[in-house]
Amino acid sequence: MSGNVPASTRTLRVLTFLATQPGPVPMERIASAVDLPRSSAYHLLKAMIAEGYVVHLPEDKRYGLGVAAFEIGSAYLRHDPLERLARPVLAQLVTDVGHTAHLGVLHGRELVYLLKEQPPRPVTLVTDVGVRLPATLTASGRALLAALPSAQVRALFPDTESFVRRTGKGPQTLTQLRRVLADERRQGFAEEDSQITDGVASVAAAVLDHAGHPVASIGVSFRSEAVPAGNRPALARRTAAAAETLSRRLRG
Template sequence: MSNVPAATRTLRVLRYLASQADPVPIESIMRACELPRSTTYHLVNAMIDEGFVVHLPEERRYGLGVSAFEVGSGFSRQAPLQRIARRPLAQLVDRAGQSAHLAVLHGRDVLYVLEERAPGRPHLVTDVGVRLPAHLTASGRAIMASLPPSQVRALYPDRAAFTDRTGSGPQSPTALRAVLTETRRRGFAVEDGEVTPGLRSVAVPVVDHNGHPVAGIAVTYPAADPAPPADLVAWCARQVSQRLGARRTD
């Protein structure tokens, strides 16, 4: 660890704190980031001085500071994910001849942040800014199939967590697990009329440099049309993933 640049250590601490639901003791930071005690205190104190970390002395815990929030807000303003994905998504639409969209997971919903419409195709409900139940959408299933099972269980602990749109789709944790298991086996997610009757979707996750799913790319098409090749959707997802720093897989 002594050869790891200080900047890399700092980013590891920030990433770890961002992944926690609550502030954590210094010992947790040490273990998770594999840092010596003295180094951890040095980094954390420097980050406190810059506003990226806040110390809660009564609780003996550390959490993210206001400067970390400002960085996150800057990310939202600049919309880099949408910028990165726009061209590959347009190419996907040209090749598939169907509309496509990019969605991110937000709680138990997916939030649509980018859409490319194919000429002459049906109007979709997936306009930018629209939220839909993640467990009913191909994009949401693609993302959740790549998440740790414990995270999915936290999102969907019981039947009360499930909503319905068309009377179909998983309505229990057991049914959702079966859908996600089949999604992983197949290598892509599908949805058939569970959001809008008569429309189907196929989706693949976009992953970052850690292999963590950050979004889903889906093509939606009329049930009467041939299904677009899943390999084509996977190609688009790989293009965006690689632009985010993911390792090449082809």
């Protein structure tokens, strides 16, 4: 990269490079990828950290996308194309399972609901369009977190102050969150019961883009007593199938 390339172009190239990586990377790789001297890369990364677009993981000596970058990505996903592709998938899911279904995306540490489809006699829920809830406590949020690299999860939740408590249930430390995410990753879906609202449970699965990155999640919410624990895996598998359908639609 020549010395007269605008700083804005260099910044965008750094963001583009980090977005294509499976997790945080050393500064040397970033400098090499965007053709910058080490000293210039350091100062550029320092400025991007200050604005929240890059996060530094000092223990690993690596850099990854920050919360501000996730917010921009989430804003893009909230535009019409994703919602248009998802709406018929959610409608069919509601017809199949008889419970409320919703589409959500990560917005920093929160899960934002973009779409909601309901059965004829819906249960009153807090998952209305536009509502933001702690990603660590929602099945929809954890389905997305489970599909992220572990270093990126740590960047989003670096300390106990990053965690929110609502009903006294759910992970409250990074160690607890990692354990939950590992279990949900193995079973292929996320599940929560009474972590957001007492007596209300949900299951969810991630929607992946062509590179295997999580871009959204599809979740189904219901009264805890309406679906016995033994029946929830089947409901979760149907939800995961809907998420895979939307993934294919996004990939064209």
